[in-house]
Amino acid sequence: MTEFAAPSRIKAYVWAGGAIFVAAVVMVAGTLAWDARQTALADSKAQATRFVAGAEAALNRSLLAVDVLLASMDELLGLSNVMTAWVDADAASQRLRGSARQNLMVRYVAVLDGAGKTLASSDPAGGGLLVQLPAGFLESVLEQPVSTLMVSAPVVSFASSERVLYFARHLRMAGSTRVVAVAELPVSALSSVLVQGVDISGLQVTLERATGQLLLSVPNREDVMTAPTLTPPIGDLADQGMAWQAPARLTGDPSLVVFRPILYQDLRIAASVPLDAALADWRNQRDAIALTTLLFIAMIVAAGVMALRYVDRMYQARLAIAQSKATLDQALESMVSGFLLLDSQQRVVQWNLQLETILPWLRGVVAPLVPFRTLLEATVEHHAPRLSDDEGRRWVSQRLQRQKHQPEPREQSYANGSTIQITERGTPDGGLVISYHDVTALRKASTEIESLAFYDPLTNLPNRRLLMDRMQQAIAASVRSGQYGALLFLDLDHFKTLNDTRGHEVGDMLLRQVAQRLKTCVRREDTVARLGGDEFVLMLSDLSVHRDEAAAQARRVGEKILRKLNVPYTLGANAHHSTPSIGATLMGGSLQSSVDLLKEADIAMYQVKSQGRNALCFFDPQMQIVISMRAQLESDLQIALTGRQFVLHYQPQFHLDGRLVGAEALIRWQHPERGLVAPGEFIGVAEESELIVPMGHWVLRTACEQLAVWQGDERYRHLQVSVNVSARQFRQRDFVARVVEVLRETGAKPHLLKLELTESLVLDNVDDTIAKIGMLKTKGVRFSVDDFGTGYSSLAYLTRLPLDQLKIDQSFVRNLGVRHTDDVIVQTILGMARNLELDVIAEGVETVAQKDFLARHGCVYFQGYLMGRPTPAAALEALMESSAMAATQG
Ligand SMILES: Nc1nc2c(ncn2[C@@H]2O[C@H](COP(=O)(O)O[C@H]3[C@@H](O)[C@H](n4cnc5c(=O)[nH]c(N)nc54)O[C@@H]3COP(=O)(O)O)[C@@H](O)[C@H]2O)c(=O)[nH]1
Numbered sequence: 001m002t003e004f005a006a007p008s009r010i011k012a013y014v015w016a017g018g019a020i021f022v023a024a025v026v027m028v029a030g031t032l033a034w035d036a037r038q039t040a041l042a043d044s045k046a047q048a049t050r051f052v053a054g055a056e057a058a059l060n061r062s063l064l065a066v067d068v069l070l071a072s073m074d075e076l077l078g079l080s081n082v083m084t085a086w087v088d089a090d091a092a093s094q095r096l097r098g099s100a101r102q103n104l105m106v107r108y109v110a111v112l113d114g115a116g117k118t119l120a121s122s123d124p125a126g127g128g129l130l131v132q133l134p135a136g137f138l139e140s141v142l143e144q145p146v147s148t149l150m151v152s153a154p155v156v157s158f159a160s161s162e163r164v165l166y167f168a169r170h171l172r173m174a175g176s177t178r179v180v181a182v183a184e185l186p187v188s189a190l191s192s193v194l195v196q197g198v199d200i201s202g203l204q205v206t207l208e209r210a211t212g213q214l215l216l217s218v219p220n221r222e223d224v225m226t227a228p229t230l231t232p233p234i235g236d237l238a239d240q241g242m243a244w245q246a247p248a249r250l251t252g253d254p255s256l257v258v259f260r261p262i263l264y265q266d267l268r269i270a271a272s273v274p275l276d277a278a279l280a281d282w283r284n285q286r287d288a289i290a291l292t293t294l295l296f297i298a299m300i301v302a303a304g305v306m307a308l309r310y311v312d313r314m315y316q317a318r319l320a321i322a323q324s325k326a327t328l329d330q331a332l333e334s335m336v337s338g339f340l341l342l343d344s345q346q347r348v349v350q351w352n353l354q355l356e357t358i359l360p361w362l363r364g365v366v367a368p369l370v371p372f373r374t375l376l377e378a379t380v381e382h383h384a385p386r387l388s389d390d391e392g393r394r395w396v397s398q399r400l401q402r403q404k405h406q407p408e409p410r411e412q413s414y415a416n417g418s419t420i421q422i423t424e425r426g427t428p429d430g431g432l433v434i435s436y437h438d439v440t441a442l443r444k445a446s447t448e449i450e451s452l453a454f455y456d457p458l459t460n461l462p463n464r465r466l467l468m469d470r471m472q473q474a475i476a477a478s479v480r481s482g483q484y485g486a487l488l489f490l491d492l493d494h495f496k497t498l499n500d501t502r503g504h505e506v507g508d509m510l511l512r513q514v515a516q517r518l519k520t521c522v523r524r525e526d527t528v529a530r531l532g533g534d535e536f537v538l539m540l541s542d543l544s545v546h547r548d549e550a551a552a553q554a555r556r557v558g559e560k561i562l563r564k565l566n567v568p569y570t571l572g573a574n575a576h577h578s579t580p581s582i583g584a585t586l587m588g589g590s591l592q593s594s595v596d597l598l599k600e601a602d603i604a605m606y607q608v609k610s611q612g613r614n615a616l617c618f619f620d621p622q623m624q625i626v627i628s629m630r631a632q633l634e635s636d637l638q639i640a641l642t643g644r645q646f647v648l649h650y651q652p653q654f655h656l657d658g659r660l661v662g663a664e665a666l667i668r669w670q671h672p673e674r675g676l677v678a679p680g681e682f683i684g685v686a687e688e689s690e691l692i693v694p695m696g697h698w699v700l701r702t703a704c705e706q707l708a709v710w711q712g713d714e715r716y717r718h719l720q721v722s723v724n725v726s727a728r729q730f731r732q733r734d735f736v737a738r739v740v741e742v743l744r745e746t747g748a749k750p751h752l753l754k755l756e757l758t759e760s761l762v763l764d765n766v767d768d769t770i771a772k773i774g775m776l777k778t779k780g781v782r783f784s785v786d787d788f789g790t791g792y793s794s795l796a797y798l799t800r801l802p803l804d805q806l807k808i809d810q811s812f813v814r815n816l817g818v819r820h821t822d823d824v825i826v827q828t829i830l831g832m833a834r835n836l837e838l839d840v841i842a843e844g845v846e847t848v849a850q851k852d853f854l855a856r857h858g859c860v861y862f863q864g865y866l867m868g869r870p871t872p873a874a875a876l877e878a879l880m881e882s883s884a885m886a887a888t889q890g
Pocket residue numbers: 651664665666667678679680683696699724725726786787810843844845846863864865866870
């Protein structure tokens with residue numbers, strides 16, 4: 001995760017930057033405001049100065065006019081030549097009127113004597129005018145050594161009731177009598193002169209003496225005029241005619257005060273511009289500047305806030321990106337696949353650790369911006385270690401070229417045994433995402449699964465499924481090439497016996513050795529398969545295009561197999577001899593079904609079995625017909641069973657003394673079309689299918705029913721009935737229960753029922769046989785071993801089995817006196833039975849010689865055509881009657 005600046009630091013920078021901006025703006029604004037203020041003050045000063053200068057000029061002009069008017073009265077009235085008493089008041093007043101009319105400011109002019117009495121005036125009252133000068137003013141005028149214009153304090157005129165000023169100078173009459181020329185001027189007229197129409201906001205104009213005595217003011221302030229001495233005097237306030245921050249002359253407010261002396265006496269014009277008024281415009285400006293400044297500051301603050309928010313957002317965004325990246329990194333690291341991201345120039349951008357685990361040689365090689373070519377160059381020797389340098393370089397180039405056109409995942413295996421699935425996906429910016437998924441375990445598992453699905457786990461040979469698949473391909477190839485192939489179906493003879501007597505482990509041992517030997521008999525392109533049990537199939541391909549030659553080739557292989565499999569095996573500590581039966585069929589020439597071909601070879605193999613085993617036999621189409629007939633027979637037997645088409649015949653069994661002691665129940669098929677069918681034609685088929693079970697049960701029940709009938713008859717109650725029991729029937733789990741049930745239901749006496757078991761049945765699973773015989777023996781049922789001498793009779797099992805009788809097979813009886821070995825076998829059986837205290841019955845006795853031989857050697861029971869053929873029960877009963885009669889007569 002990349003580091004980035006903490007937002008607090010950036011925020012501090014933003015704040016500082018904002019503060020600097022604000023300070024700068026405030027400084028500029030302050031400077032501007034200050035400058036504006038100074039300018040405003042300067043403007044006010046200039047204005048006030050200009051005003052005062054104008055006012056001074058105007059006032060000087062006006063006062064000069066008044067002064068001239070007063071001074072001219074001397075000449076006008078000729079005073080210097082007359083005495084006071086000579087003055088014609090009317091004429092003088094008339095003259096004065098004419099003169100005063102020229103000065104509009106002057107209300108009247110008058111000439112007063114030293115006592116203040118009016119000598120003449122321009123007023124209509126003429127010499128009668130009462131002029132009331134402020135106290136002391138007349139005296140101070142008269143006292144002037146040189147006639148100068150004097151100005152009185154402002155007073156309220158007696159005549160006009162308005163505030164006026166008196167201007168006076170003394171005139172010298174004849175005889176040096178001093179008279180005073182006076183002019184009354186309304187203050188308002190002088191104020192107008194002073195102000196001259198100028199309009200300066202807040203301006204206060206005063207005319208005052210150096211002592212501070214106020215003569216007039218604009219605006220007129222009666223309150224001030226009543227105590228018309230302004231303090232401090234203007235001279236103390238203003239330096240060189242101007243003062244800042246001085247109190248306004250009228251209101252005392254801080255003001256700019258400009259004053260100027262005029263020509264007369266110590267009069268001064270003062271203009272006070274209150275700073276408030278002077279700075280009124282400036283204040284607007286200042287406010288505007290302040291507003292603008294505030295606006296600027298607000299903008300700066302806003303910009304700062306926005307910047308801070310931007311910083312925050314940036315931080316959040318970066319944080320989110322960092323978190324996303326962390327999550328991505330975490331996701332990449334938790335991936336089980338290796339991950340590699342390339343940019344558009346095929347350089348490494350990102351990868352995860354799993355990549356280095358899956359492709360360990362990339363450790364230290366993979367790095368940012370490393371070309372993908374470098375990674376491939378590091379991989380070559382692990383993927384294809386045998387390539388030369390040039391070939392390796394070519395591989396790298398091809399690999400680089402190929403990846404642009406390979407959207408589908410592909411697998412690559414490495415020298416370390418791993419298999420990696422590689423998936424490549426383009427990115428929108430032209431880069432490439434490559435994922436490396438380790439599928440080594442998966443591939444191993446699928447190989448194992450495939451092996452389990454297609455191979456026999458015991459021998460590791462192809463199983464039936466794979467064989468069928470290869471057969472399909474071989475058939476198709478054979479049709480294309482015209483070459484024959486062959487199928488050899490192989491079954492081990494008596495394997496079941498080995499399995500049962502020595503156990504499955506020994507059986508498995510044999511199967512594995514057989515598989516090994518079979519593989520040595522064929523070429524690599526041939527197939528050796530195990531279908532299950534002791535069944536093997538060999539498929540030979542690419543034989544001759546000529547049928548006879550191909551058959552000869554297959555025969556040679558078959559004979560080789562026979563030879564090899566006849567060599568004794570070592571199973572554990574013991575040697576074992578095993579033989580195979582091999583059925584063969586040719587494949588090719590036409591599109592045959594693999595199932596049919598297998599069936600043909602199977603049929604051929606059964607033919608070998610039926611012909612004595614340990615041989616090779618080719619499939620004969622005639623056999624197919626036999627097989628079909630067998631299938632038909634099986635179906636017919638099913639119908640016969642449910643259609644009650646079976647009957648029992650009974651073959652008598654005699655004692656040596658001629659008594660009929662019993663009978664063997666033998667099944668017959670009363671076929672609706674074929675008539676009576678002997679069991680030799682159908683028992684074999686029934687035994688191979690499940691049909692023998694219900695069929696045997698029917699025989700047992702029917703025989704027991706007959707037994708019950710006979711035992712109810714005085715003449716036949718001693719008769720024993722023998723019933724053949726097939727292996728499949730005997731091995732039924734409920735066999736014992738069924739026999740007991742039948743005995744109970746039919747009421748047959750168990751000791752009159754004899755069950756005949758074949759020697760091979762007895763030997764097959766001896767323990768089960770002993771158990772079942774033992775259980776039924778407790779009920780009284782008797783047992784006889786049928787076909788005795790044909791199997792592997794041994795004293796060992798005879799002593800273990802609770803048997804009652806041995807039945808010498810008719811094959812021995814047939815050759816008595818003909819084949820010496822059979823004579824010996826019969827004598828041996830009889831001797832052995834005697835020792836074991838077992839009864840012996842000889843079957844197939846057809847001649848008296850045979851019977852005599854048997855009798856001579858101790859056999860006392862006989863069954864055979866000599867004494868009687870199998871017949872229905874009624875015929876047996878008749879036979880018994882006649883034999884009993886013969887015995888009585890004899
Ligand atoms: N599981 C069952 N098997 C049965 C049953 N019924 C008969 N069989 C078996 O069928 C085989 C043929 O039987 P069958 O054709 O009935 O032949 C029997 C006799 O007729 C015949 N026999 C008797 N004496 C002579 C003789 O002197 N010469 C001669 N050529 N044949 C003779 O032998 C057969 C009896 O044999 P066995 O049973 O071994 O005593 C046969 O194997 C029957 O067992 C049945 O119900 N169930």
